Every structure is written in C-alpha cells, then in structure tokens.
Amino acid sequence: MSRKNAISKLTIKGFKSIRSLDRFSLSDLNVLLGANGAGKSSFVSYFQMLSAMMDGQLKAWTLKQGSADRVLSFGVKETQEISSFVKFGLNGYKFTLHPTSEETFVFERERLFFDGPLHGPTWIPLDAGYTEARLPRVYEKETLEAGFRRDAAKYCYESISNWKVYHFHDTSDTALVKRSSSVANGEELDSDAGNLAAFLYRLQEEETEVYENIRRTIKLAIPYFEDFRLRPRKGKSDDEVVRLNWRQTDSRYVFSPSQLSDGSIRFICLVTALLQPDPPSTIIIDEPELGLHPYAITLLGALLKSAASRMQVIVSTQSVPLVNEFSPEDLIIVERDQGETVFKRLDEDSLASWLEEYSLGELWAKNVLGGRPRT
Structure with a gap:
C-alpha cells in the first residue's frame, strides 16, 4: 500500500474527550505526548472505531464501549453527534453519527471526497439512515457508476482498511x-x-x-x-x-x-x-514503551524514526527517554483545557535556546512543552 494513503488532515468533533479537532495536520512521524487522562487514548480509539466501521462492526464496537453515551463528548446531553473528516492523498472520508434510542449510532451522513485535476473538489454521497457504514458495501458490490466515483470508493475503503492500530499490552x-x-x-x-x-x-x-x-x-x-x-x-x-x-x-x-x-x-x-x-500505510501504537528497559526504549525510538520513512507512524507516549529520541517537529502536545482534549504542535524556534541546555524529554518533565498534569 503506497505512502499516498497516509493521512494528511484530520477533523474529529464530539468523540470522547475530543470535542473539536479541526483540520489537524499529520506528518510522517507523529508522537502524541501527554499525561494520563489527557486524551491520547481517545485519539487512538478514534482509529479503532474507523476500523470497526470498515468491518461492519460499529454497533458491536459502540456497545463494547458501554453505549453511544460513553462515546459522545461528555455524554448525549452535551453532544448530539460525532462528525469527522479524514483526508488522504486526493481523497477523503466524511461521516456524521447520531445516537439512537438503542444506545448505538445511526449514520446521519456519509460521503466520499475526491479532488482530482479533471473533476476538481467533488463530494460523493453514500446515503444516510443506517447503522453500519455503507462504504464497505459500496466497495464490495461496486454499486456506484463506473468512472472516478467508483474508483474513489475503492481507494477510500482500501486506504482506511489498511491503517492499523497495534496494541501489545496483553x-x-x-x-x-x-x-x-x-x-x-x-x-x-x-x-x-x-x-x-x-x-x-x-x-x-x-x-x-x-x-x-x-x-x-x-x-x-x-x-x-x-x-x-x-x-x-x-x-x-x-x-x-x-x-x-x-x-x-x-x-x-x-x-x-x-x-x-x-x-x-x-x-x-x-x-x-x-x-x-x-x-500498512499508517500505523498507530498506544504507549509502546510500556514495560521496556531504558536501552530498549532508545532502540524503539530509532526504530520508530526509521519506520516513518516507509509508513506513517502515529504513537502516543509519556516516556521521557522515548521523547529524547525525537525532534520538536515530531511531537504533538496533548492536554486538557476546560475538560476537553486539545492538540498542538511545537514551535521549534521558540525552543532553540532551551534545547542548548536541555533535552526534549527534560523540557517536557519541566513542563516547558506542556502536556503535563495540571495542579
């Protein structure tokens, strides 16, 4: 699967602790850095939901979370829908989910996006009012008319299905x-x-x-x-x-x-x-440093950087030794602001004087970067 399937922009609204993440840019190597409870796991969980949707298992996944109320930001009384748009290459996938009385979700909208040189920005609707994603069915049955629209459905399904969340904690x-x-x-x-x-x-x-x-x-x-x-x-x-x-x-x-x-x-x-x-074109790993000794963490940092030349890497961590293996542009600071998760990139120029005396990990430990527990 080509690197062109990697994610370039991501919008997530109303999902768990992520009330609003709008058109956030992802690069080849993305290291989510934050304290326990900051929302790193919510970010990883979003990709697990996408995987469940491509497998026709959104309902089962939602019930495993507890209910739709547990997935919506601060519950159904505060948040009425989940909406998302993920862009990769010339294509994108957009959907809106509404909670049902059965504590699951229904698709209020599902659309594909294609921005090619011949057609320009084009939205392809996949209908609404169903409980499982329509994209896998469109891909399997090829119900869209021939041409770029069917190609877009094939490309979108194969791209999203190719992204992989790895979880080696058990x-x-x-x-x-x-x-x-x-x-x-x-x-x-x-x-x-x-x-x-x-x-x-x-x-x-x-x-x-x-x-x-x-x-x-x-x-x-x-x-x-x-x-x-x-x-x-x-x-x-x-x-x-x-x-x-x-x-x-x-x-x-x-x-x-x-x-x-x-x-x-x-x-x-x-x-x-x-x-x-x-x-896979994109891999997501949650806290890979768990249980590793310091030298293994150093090796892991080198492996992650090398892997990012062959695939898009998204990894969450709170390990000072692992952070020391990366550059400021690799890091995404994750923290809570008034209860909701916010994400920010670092300004490398503003850290230049600090980095003359301290490592990135030390700066995070000193709370210069943010992403530390607030008292």
Missing part, C-alpha cells in the same frame, strides 16, 4: 501471542500480535532478510536471545499450527513464550511491526 498467560497460531494465518501481523509465531514463520520461509533483521534487532535489546524455534505441528483441526518457542545463546534448550518477560514479548512485537515488509 502479555498475560492467556494472551494469544503466547498460544499456538495457525500457519495459514501468517499473511499479515494482527493488531494484538496474536498470530506473531505464524507471521514470523512466514517471514523465516519467504522473507529471510527481513526475518534476520528482526532477529538481530531483538538480540540488541535481549542479548541472551539467539533465535526463534518455529516448528509447525498438527493442530486439533488437522491444520498446521506454530508456537513462539525460542532458544538462547549457547544452549540447545527450547524455551516457551511464557519464559520471556512481558517487556521482552512487547519489544519483539514492536520490532516485528516496525520492520515488517509491505507495512
């Missing part, structure tokens, strides 16, 4: 990443890395250079790690399954994934996501 004993996964499910890395073993096995077989790069990078942060031992076996349904077993240096003993620390598993997931071949 490293419990029952986490999917620690269990066997079907070899057939190794084409692309799942959002929770539940198919990590199958994905790495495919890379080991088909993309040996990529696999070796992943292995070497993991070893930088986990020196005792030598390699994975990925051996398919018959599963309960006669399909082949593989587990994330591994070996350490100078030993033939095979360890299970449960014998890796939580931080090590998360780092392995992050390295695989950031070094994967044919990556």
Whole structure:
C-alpha cells in the first residue's frame, strides 16, 4: 500500500474527550505526548472505531464501549453527534453519527471526497439512515457508476482498511501471542500480535532478510536471545499450527513464550511491526514503551524514526527517554483545557535556546512543552 494513503488532515468533533479537532495536520512521524487522562487514548480509539466501521462492526464496537453515551463528548446531553473528516492523498472520508434510542449510532451522513485535476473538489454521497457504514458495501458490490466515483470508493475503503492500530499490552498467560497460531494465518501481523509465531514463520520461509533483521534487532535489546524455534505441528483441526518457542545463546534448550518477560514479548512485537515488509500505510501504537528497559526504549525510538520513512507512524507516549529520541517537529502536545482534549504542535524556534541546555524529554518533565498534569 503506497505512502499516498497516509493521512494528511484530520477533523474529529464530539468523540470522547475530543470535542473539536479541526483540520489537524499529520506528518510522517507523529508522537502524541501527554499525561494520563489527557486524551491520547481517545485519539487512538478514534482509529479503532474507523476500523470497526470498515468491518461492519460499529454497533458491536459502540456497545463494547458501554453505549453511544460513553462515546459522545461528555455524554448525549452535551453532544448530539460525532462528525469527522479524514483526508488522504486526493481523497477523503466524511461521516456524521447520531445516537439512537438503542444506545448505538445511526449514520446521519456519509460521503466520499475526491479532488482530482479533471473533476476538481467533488463530494460523493453514500446515503444516510443506517447503522453500519455503507462504504464497505459500496466497495464490495461496486454499486456506484463506473468512472472516478467508483474508483474513489475503492481507494477510500482500501486506504482506511489498511491503517492499523497495534496494541501489545496483553502479555498475560492467556494472551494469544503466547498460544499456538495457525500457519495459514501468517499473511499479515494482527493488531494484538496474536498470530506473531505464524507471521514470523512466514517471514523465516519467504522473507529471510527481513526475518534476520528482526532477529538481530531483538538480540540488541535481549542479548541472551539467539533465535526463534518455529516448528509447525498438527493442530486439533488437522491444520498446521506454530508456537513462539525460542532458544538462547549457547544452549540447545527450547524455551516457551511464557519464559520471556512481558517487556521482552512487547519489544519483539514492536520490532516485528516496525520492520515488517509491505507495512500498512499508517500505523498507530498506544504507549509502546510500556514495560521496556531504558536501552530498549532508545532502540524503539530509532526504530520508530526509521519506520516513518516507509509508513506513517502515529504513537502516543509519556516516556521521557522515548521523547529524547525525537525532534520538536515530531511531537504533538496533548492536554486538557476546560475538560476537553486539545492538540498542538511545537514551535521549534521558540525552543532553540532551551534545547542548548536541555533535552526534549527534560523540557517536557519541566513542563516547558506542556502536556503535563495540571495542579
């Protein structure tokens, strides 16, 4: 998927703590920096909602949040709708959601946008009054007339469906990443890395250079790690399954994934996501530094910067060591103003004198950048 599918402008209104974010610019690398409760998770949750919409699962996603009232900014008594416009390349996707008496949402409006040299700015309506996004159905059935309008529907659906939210926080004993996964499910890395073993096995077989790069990078942060031992076996349904077993240096003993620390598993997931071949055009990762030791965080910063040359990266953090790995133009300060989440870019020139003596992380810790808890 081409980098032209990356997001250039984003408008979100009435969604969770984001009462109004208007035509906000996103670049190749976007590091959301803010304290707990500032609204970074609301930003990530917006993309999870988009993913659910493209899967025809908006109703299920909304009920999982609790109800539409929990999704609307400060509840239905204060906010009557969610509206959004996301622009990527020459195209865009705009929708407005209204809450229903069943505590879910109905589409009050859904439109595609196309701004090409032959047609100029053009809006393509997809109807209204339904509970699941119409765009996936238009894409599947190709009901729009031939020409640029059908092409716009195809482009918009494939672009939005390609954006991926990664969440590697679950490293419990029952986490999917620690269990066997079907070899057939190794084409692309799942959002929770539940198919990590199958994905790495495919890379080991088909993309040996990529696999070796992943292995070497993991070893930088986990020196005792030598390699994975990925051996398919018959599963309960006669399909082949593989587990994330591994070996350490100078030993033939095979360890299970449960014998890796939580931080090590998360780092392995992050390295695989950031070094994967044919990556999504945009990836979103919430607090990737969780459970990592300082050197692994330094490596993570380098990986994120490198990945931004191949894909658009959006990451949220509150880690001083991780912030130190970036430039002021990479940062988006997230904080609360009168209860709602606001986003701002930094003015690098105004920080020049500060940066002569302090790192970016130190400036954030001193509350020079903003985004710190307010007393």
